[in-house]
Amino acid sequence: MLLYVDAQYASPYAMSVFVGLKEKNISFDMQTLDLGAGANHMPDYAVTSLTQRVPTLIEGDFSLSESSAITEYLDEIHAGVALYPAAPKAKARARQIQAWLRSDLLPIRQERSTEVLFYRPSDAPLSIAAGQAAQKLFDAADRLLAPGREHLFDTWCIADVDLALMLNRLVLNGDAVPVRLADYAKRQWERASVQAWVNLARPPL
Template identity: 30%
Template sequence: MAIKVHGSPNSTATLRVVAALHEKEIDFEFVTVDMRSGAHKTPQYLALNPFGQVPALEDGDIILFESRAITKYIASAYESQETPLLNKDKKQLADLAIWSEVEAHQFDPVGSKLAWELFYKGLFGMQTDAAAVEENEAKLVKVLDVYEARLAQSKYLAGDSFTLADLHHLPALHYLSGTKVKSLFDERPHVSAWCKDILARPSWEKALALQKQG
């Protein structure tokens, strides 16, 4: 039975999962969840994700939700296919565990708030909260200083190979790269090189192509 991804092409969490599937070159069916019509709150969808959020993934009789849990499942269940995404070396496995948590708890909360203020609010005709931008820019500076030091030691966050720790950053990096805070990434040479590298991966380009379909 083919893998099904239920989600929205404009959802950062959905794009994270789709990128992981493309890294593994796994065929899947994409099922669009029309959130504007409330499709994510129907009983049918809540059976897949009880929180009524996207995405959800079906792999046969296995049902998953929460994008990072899904990518970890994909990387593990299809470990032998294409890009490894997980480290086997003990030291690099520890690094992967650390930097995956850093993305989820240090980078993403700040990056998501800035993307909301500087990108999404414009789409919805809403006014940017300058104070929120200033507050989160200051937080992002501190995070990126840590990243710069880390990436001076290795090409990627968990070592010299691309892993989930890097992939999980792609959605926020993509949207932030079109805003004024791009300068914060550009002025840090190792962070800048890392961003250009991972944003240029074919898997991410294929994930973004979802937004041009239909």
């Protein structure tokens, strides 16, 4: 398999797929694209990636983009660590969490970009809009994470990575985060597959 990712290894969506491949113990190669230079819109890649985005996974003559579609595909065709819960309602909830984190909370993503996670923190305070988005994140995460539970569900799943990443945009920047949620995010960040992505050698910005 070949996985296309961004040149800075900073895409949260590429990270999610990378972690999924590592958890499944699937052998794969990576190729980077300079998104700032528009490499994802070049004709060759546009033919390869339907959405012209990263990540895109290539397997023989099959290509698939959009991270949650890729991790669902990997879970269906490969044995090993499950990326999603088996129970239908729990699996639906995990998909809901992924879709929500990818489509909402824009002020957090704008003011606490993934540069905070992989390069340097921001010294700008959160705007009112970002503060409101953060509170919405905390309220939802608090409801989702049962007291005393280490993961969203009975065992780890890929949605834990996505939720921890969103929380860590704030935690690793030094912003105020409820202790229980900060501890959860830090635990998820210590997972070996996550650390494999965190510790990739990144080019300077």
